[in-house]
Amino acid sequence: MSPQPQAAVGAPLSRVDGRLKVTGQARYAAEFDIDGAVHAVIVDASIGRGRITGVDTDDAEAVPGVLRVIHHGNAPTLPYRDNSSGSNNLPGRKLRVFQDDRVLFHGQPVAVVVATTLEAAQHGASLVKVRYDAERPTTDLAEGEPGEPTGYARGDAEAGLRDADVRLDLTYRLARNHHNPMEPHATIARWDGNRLTVWDKTQWVYGTQLELSTVFGLPLDSVRVINPYVGGGFGSGLRCWPHTVVAGLAARITGRPVKLVLTRRQMYFGTGFRPSYDYRLSLGGDRNGRLVAADHRIDAETSSYETFTEAVMTPGQMLYSTPGVRQAYRTVPLDVNSPIWMRGPGAATGVFVVESAMDELAHELGIDPIELRRRNEPAQDPSNNTPFSTRRLLECYTVGAREFGWQRRKPKPRSTRDGDWLIGMGMAAGVYHTAVAPAQSRGRLNADGTAVIESATSDMGPGTYTAQTQVAADALGLAVRAVDYRLGDSRYPQTPPHGGSMTMASVGSATLDVCDQLRRQAIRLAVEDEESPLHGVSPDDIVVRGGRLHVQGNPARGESYQRLLTRNGRARLEADTSFTPPRGERFSISGYSATFTEVAVDATLGLVRVRRMLSVYDAGRIISPKLADSQAIGGMVGGIGQALLEHTVTDHRDGRIVNANLADYLVPVNADIPDLRAIYLDGEDYDADPLGVKGLAELVICGVAPALANAVFNATGRRVRELPITAEALL
Amino acid sequence: MSIDLPESAVPPPTEPGESSSPPSRRTFIATSAAVGGAVVAGGTFLAVPDEATAEGAAPSSRVSLTVNGTRRTVTVDNRTSLLDLLREHLGLTGSKKGCNAGACGACTVLVDGHRVNSCLTLAVRLEGAEVTTVEGLAEGDRLHPLQQAFIDEDAFQCGYCTPGQIVSGVGCIQEGHTGSPEEIREWMSGNICRCGCYVKIVRAVEQTAGRK
Numbered sequence: 001m002s003p004q005p006q007a008a009v010g011a012p013l014s015r016v017d018g019r020l021k022v023t024g025q026a027r028y029a030a031e032f033d034i035d036g037a038v039h040a041v042i043v044d045a046s047i048g049r050g051r052i053t054g055v056d057t058d059d060a061e062a063v064p065g066v067l068r069v070i071h072h073g074n075a076p077t078l079p080y081r082d083n084s085s086g087s088n089n090l091p092g093r094k095l096r097v098f099q100d101d102r103v104l105f106h107g108q109p110v111a112v113v114v115a116t117t118l119e120a121a122q123h124g125a126s127l128v129k130v131r132y133d134a135e136r137p138t139t140d141l142a143e144g145e146p147g148e149p150t151g152y153a154r155g156d157a158e159a160g161l162r163d164a165d166v167r168l169d170l171t172y173r174l175a176r177n178h179h180n181p182m183e184p185h186a187t188i189a190r191w192d193g194n195r196l197t198v199w200d201k202t203q204w205v206y207g208t209q210l211e212l213s214t215v216f217g218l219p220l221d222s223v224r225v226i227n228p229y230v231g232g233g234f235g236s237g238l239r240c241w242p243h244t245v246v247a248g249l250a251a252r253i254t255g256r257p258v259k260l261v262l263t264r265r266q267m268y269f270g271t272g273f274r275p276s277y278d279y280r281l282s283l284g285g286d287r288n289g290r291l292v293a294a295d296h297r298i299d300a301e302t303s304s305y306e307t308f309t310e311a312v313m314t315p316g317q318m319l320y321s322t323p324g325v326r327q328a329y330r331t332v333p334l335d336v337n338s339p340i341w342m343r344g345p346g347a348a349t350g351v352f353v354v355e356s357a358m359d360e361l362a363h364e365l366g367i368d369p370i371e372l373r374r375r376n377e378p379a380q381d382p383s384n385n386t387p388f389s390t391r392r393l394l395e396c397y398t399v400g401a402r403e404f405g406w407q408r409r410k411p412k413p414r415s416t417r418d419g420d421w422l423i424g425m426g427m428a429a430g431v432y433h434t435a436v437a438p439a440q441s442r443g444r445l446n447a448d449g450t451a452v453i454e455s456a457t458s459d460m461g462p463g464t465y466t467a468q469t470q471v472a473a474d475a476l477g478l479a480v481r482a483v484d485y486r487l488g489d490s491r492y493p494q495t496p497p498h499g500g501s502m503t504m505a506s507v508g509s510a511t512l513d514v515c516d517q518l519r520r521q522a523i524r525l526a527v528e529d530e531e532s533p534l535h536g537v538s539p540d541d542i543v544v545r546g547g548r549l550h551v552q553g554n555p556a557r558g559e560s561y562q563r564l565l566t567r568n569g570r571a572r573l574e575a576d577t578s579f580t581p582p583r584g585e586r587f588s589i590s591g592y593s594a595t596f597t598e599v600a601v602d603a604t605l606g607l608v609r610v611r612r613m614l615s616v617y618d619a620g621r622i623i624s625p626k627l628a629d630s631q632a633i634g635g636m637v638g639g640i641g642q643a644l645l646e647h648t649v650t651d652h653r654d655g656r657i658v659n660a661n662l663a664d665y666l667v668p669v670n671a672d673i674p675d676l677r678a679i680y681l682d683g684e685d686y687d688a689d690p691l692g693v694k695g696l697a698e699l700v701i702c703g704v705a706p707a708l709a710n711a712v713f714n715a716t717g718r719r720v721r722e723l724p725i726t727a728e729a730l731l
Numbered sequence: 732m733s734i735d736l737p738e739s740a741v742p743p744p745t746e747p748g749e750s751s752s753p754p755s756r757r758t759f760i761a762t763s764a765a766v767g768g769a770v771v772a773g774g775t776f777l778a779v780p781d782e783a784t785a786e787g788a789a790p791s792s793r794v795s796l797t798v799n800g801t802r803r804t805v806t807v808d809n810r811t812s813l814l815d816l817l818r819e820h821l822g823l824t825g826s827k828k829g830c831n832a833g834a835c836g837a838c839t840v841l842v843d844g845h846r847v848n849s850c851l852t853l854a855v856r857l858e859g860a861e862v863t864t865v866e867g868l869a870e871g872d873r874l875h876p877l878q879q880a881f882i883d884e885d886a887f888q889c890g891y892c893t894p895g896q897i898v899s900g901v902g903c904i905q906e907g908h909t910g911s912p913e914e915i916r917e918w919m920s921g922n923i924c925r926c927g928c929y930v931k932i933v934r935a936v937e938q939t940a941g942r943k
Binding site for chain 1: 788789808810811815818819822823824825826827828829830831832834835837864865866868869874878879881882883885887888889890891892893894897912915916917919920921922923924925926927928929930931932933
């Protein structure tokens, strides 16, 4: 098969859905106009743990427009069949809405008010009186009882640390972070007989379909989930949350379609979060800057009813050659709702610790931070002794140092001043493993020379619509505008969750395969058709460009899809595919980054301002450079938030989150962000997947926070081991 | 809630006395800071309470306002925000609800030419007001230059904050707060973009302002 010319892939195209988004026409979950829809508002628990002793709904039900108040006292028993395999649900016993009187965390849904107008539902919800038998919750990571550790070990970490020339014993604490996508989670639920349709904010229509079918005891195909646009997710939509079930239940009971939108406050306990961590690291090295041993003791919060874990140990295992490594990772059950993966899950935490510690060691030994990293660069993955498919981290350092002007950095902290501001530079490496999962796709090549490709994936912002269209256009030899890529409907072929940076590698490989099939079908049709100018030509010698099949190197000999299909009386060609990633762990496959930043810290006020940032990535092939650039810059902004601003604060007396709003949970705003720059190293990694991509979304946040912390140290001489780095910590 | 048919596609002339000195962006910000984020669209009269309200029903009022050039007379629950009026009753879901508390700017619309958080503005206060939402910026198929600049610069990802950013950007340009990237950043900081597209939002606003 001759290779298809690549016209769309790698070209800096604008988003195919751009016009819809800038004109306000893109419809998000709560924006579908469903005939007869009524409104639901959740009443959430005002205690952190205990039992409900009574629910008084009289006042709420007296509000004009209120149709129903549903709570554990009057809700039907729901099947809640097991769906632990195939879902993103965590090990444990998931929260079952309105099925008993237990309150497991502050904010748990305890009732829902359904009314004909939003205003009536909101007013009604404020009038529901819930009485409790409250217990004191445990919500502080330091006070919980840790579970059994999972671990990892190689070499003799204990001996290594004992004999090391230099040993650092460091404790890092990372605050709980909330995803806070701009679009609140929302569900519109409608029953048609025993069939349920939901328009739901989710990063995985299939996951939500599975959850609802098992909760309500329905066949899978009796549930349809629709979600063409997702207003950000960052992981918060990776599982189906209780409110989606509440919407379905409310619609069932009232017999009306129900729209339920979480308030911003409810997002803080109605969906998950990146857990807080207490991460102790002992690092041993020799005088020449070679790591000899590392001991990681990691505690992270989880809920009392489910166990959440993430790949927080990976960076400590494979970022550097370290003969002795020991890790123990414990989850600490608390009276909180369950965490969920958030952008760069595990890695954003692990990389922060490892890369901060490397900077500390570099300072201790008087070695340049990049040089220290070079001296510990492994030749193969030290965690499992597999070769790297591609690992160009050293190149990231070289390019980054040159482009950023790293040589201007003064190694001695607190030695550069600009008026009131202390200036510092810092850098850090980043890593995120490349995940690829099975994905399906189907496609139609129409006689009019257009194509439709469908997969049940999502686009929460990275540009799935655009990038998949680019892949399809090149594989089919069509113009981008001739390809209609559709997603966000559980009726389309199944895909993995839209998360973990695996959409391009997984769904993209399915797109590539289905389009290759369609093109081959057309080519076969042509070479076997005596009336075709391509009759008798070897299929391997035919390429398609601009919707026209022709002999490679001889554009004159050929014909269009349109002509070929019309002459053969074919309205369309159809294909479907089930992409399965190659089995086996032959290679260690990850994306890598080096982030450089310059900060200014007000010497008296402790304010930190980011002045510059540059990241260089080894991320494999870049399908959509314009969008990839946006994603990288967005990852830097996310990392700036993690490093300097974001912190979910809980009142441990009653488990209430005190800053559950966007005025008090600080995220970066425009004035916080200077010009940022991203560079992707040219390249591809075909050991990763057929497209040669290594994933972007997670990689681009990993490494940002430690680069900033290291720059703050260089500016001030103060090593802050707690995130976020606040002005208070620098006073 | 009832919606009357549009009376006219032509906005009525604004009487000078009808609008008592709308706040400048500066006083707008000072006001919002002073009252903890509560922002009101100033300069419009309260609507007439609706006498036809059924007994026991929620108090509602009739209000006439112009939305994207179309005069609308609606009877609304007095508690209805402008944002909910747009999204839940007028089918204009371009303006987004991100926080419903004036902290994120996703709901930004222009009221009598000024940027306003529509989630904090009661619809019944808008008698005679002219409201412009993201749906009202393009002229037919021709996008507003800032909309086009957002596409060209890729100044958005998920798109949810985008309508508010664009309307806010239009306001920022009209106010003349576009002298430098720093000034744009400052005056566009009422609109949160969680995908982190600020660098490109600033470029889009700067470019569009430069072309004027």
